[in-house]
Amino acid sequence: MNMRRGYATLAGVTAVIVLICSAIYLGVEAAQGRTAVRTAVGSPAVWVGTWAAAPVQADLQDTARGDRSVRNVVHTSIGGSAARLTLSNLAGREPLHIARVSLALRAGTTAAAVPGTLRRVTFRKAEAVTIAPGGQFVSDPVTLGIPYNGDLLVSIHTPADGPVTLHPRARQTSYLADGDRTDDVSGDTYTEQTFAWRHLTAVDVLTQDVRGAVVTIGDSITDGVTSTIDTNRRWPDRLFERLNAHGTEQFAVVNQGISGNRLLLEGRGPSALARFDRDVLARPGVRTVIVAIGINDLLRASYEPDAASVTAGLTQLARRAQARDLRVLGATLLPCAGHHRCTRAVQEARQDINAAVRSGRIFDAVVDFDRALRDPYAPGRLLPRYDSGDHLHPSDAGFARMARAVDPARL
Template sequence: MRRRIVAVAAGVLLALTGVAAPATAAGHGPWVASWATAAQEAATEFGPNWSVEGFERQSLRQVVRASAGGLVTRVRLTNVYGTKPLRVAKATIARTAEGAAVRPDSVRPLTFGHRRSVEIPVGEETSSDLTVFRVAPLERVTITLYLAEATGPATMHLAANTTSYRAAGDHVADADGAAFTETSQSWYLLAGLDVAGQASRGSGVVTFGDSITDGAGATFGEYDRYPDDLAEALTPRPVLNTGIGGNRVLNDARCAGERAAARFERDVLDQPRAGTVIVLEGINDIGMPELPGEFPCVGQRPVVTAEQLIAGHRQLIRMAKADGMKIIGATMLPYQGTFYYSERGEAVRDAVNAWIRTSGEYDAVADFDRITADPAHPDALLPAYDSGDKLHPSDAGYAVMATEAAKAVRSLR
């Protein structure tokens, strides 16, 4: 059963159009998640960001790229890891221009229960009212929040792979970006962008995993992560990226997210009209025990067996199928030569990959290991597909992963 998002009916009376909206999203059919990200606890150990200090009397301007289009939109905000109620004084949505600028004729206020402001309890998410704001597939959209009161530590997503902007004072309605003089490479307080009113081909696809799904190693700002390429291949079908760098199947980490099963409901099952999930997880469970030194924010780093990892994958399969979702298993990529490689870990990776390929427990398989491996050295990435650290793919590597993932998704039809 999918968790009810707090507070906001989709159907509202739209003063802008004078059209009364019935409960089925103004007659536009059910909401579809067009963009989403995975929530993370405030932390700075894995990279500088604004999450720990939070925001006060500041405007936060953030850019996201929709995967599916629609005639109307709503924005989902999150206070899942907040330490106090989150008060958003004002919010707008607009079409992205250059940098922090937006198209002047496109700025629309967001409301929450017909009010400009909203308070989100600790541990909760909320969504805005329906807004008449047409979005095209693969269009960039800018969301601006004014946070008048101190937020405390802010729920975030560390690796946005795009630039976010901050300004002192209330600048939610500004078209130019002059006031937004500070930048960050993370997202804050955003959970998703939903659309309705325009048919998409099939239900949404959620890509779920670690830093490889999150897009580490991809060219910054160019939308070259494998989920980005997959969205282009499947357009106008929605594709969502809920990868978290450092994430694991079996253990939580303050700076790398809760373990896979603990966050699976929020990051996968709760996504509106998502019907398929691609799971790429396990390499951090295998590799992190080999890291030298202390990493308090990573938490426990036990040595794991193939049997333990397979049991973790089986839990995700059970959760997806109980919710009526199709689930695709992705084999773990080669990692020989990386900072936490070991022969022990390689044996575990091989065993889990063999189970993913042959067990038949996943509905389909995306064999990322096979397509990215160097034929001359099968335990290592093909050099053309290596971003440079022997672990994360290059743009070219992500492109072939997207092709393999698209094939697996289409096989489920």
């Protein structure tokens, strides 16, 4: 063995020992009936994404308001023995100064934390961090029993005026307060509500129990823009429930949908082609990708809808994921008849794209959302009970049906 290989082997052994040691302790049982964190000792723990929200834009309304705290409410898929956070300034043009961050388990349905669970978050052992324009920063690990299918509070204090990279249309109530309120357990100081996630773009957990993560990339349908607020009824949420319905949690499900997002061109946020590496391939523990995007490329096009270009873009995503040894499932595009932008040309292009997806030449497997949700007597339309009312986005029942259309065996 040469010296370089010896050092590499030693580093690998050391990393495994660190991961195992970090997981050998008793997890705490979550309040409000949440599942207790399991603490198996033996197999090495790994980092897996449990939640994410793709960054979209900088909120100009907040750039003039410093000395504020935001308490982001996020819903986990899998749990673990520790967590780490990703904070983002990807949409900012100025440095983002963050003075203090805390993590806690949420108590009930308010801004209150479960007593005894609030933890200070550090960044390279410092409480404060400055994130360069276009950058992001991953926190140090936080030792805390993270529940399966539970709510976390991530509170962030920004002392000065500055940019706010956010994910709008979160379908989740979060909270704002004046001053540094990151240590507030009761949540009483968080008197203002917000419906966007600010600064926070990912939560990973240290776990020994799961096989990996399923990452879904898409537009407003994946983002769950018409799902009932504060109920976690987006189709990726319902997919997690389905995959782990019998207490055998094996897969995390991470939602990387952006409302208004397109496959080929920048619109609401970078195109799926542009953000694929960051939002999908870079997610820790990813094993499977579900691609459900393309309808906005047809509905929002200033030219005749081009099925061939969308199909080529979907093929490119699939090949990039397969090059990383990931399994890729492709979704057919939902019916849209009745929507004001859904012309005959859009419907024809949609059918051509769906035929290409079903052909088996692009993806490893197919999720046929079109067939699952369309009206059998009017195939160009959503079945009424699956229609939110705008003839494009599903209802809560429609999102549940989408989750049932995913065959767990194909993951």
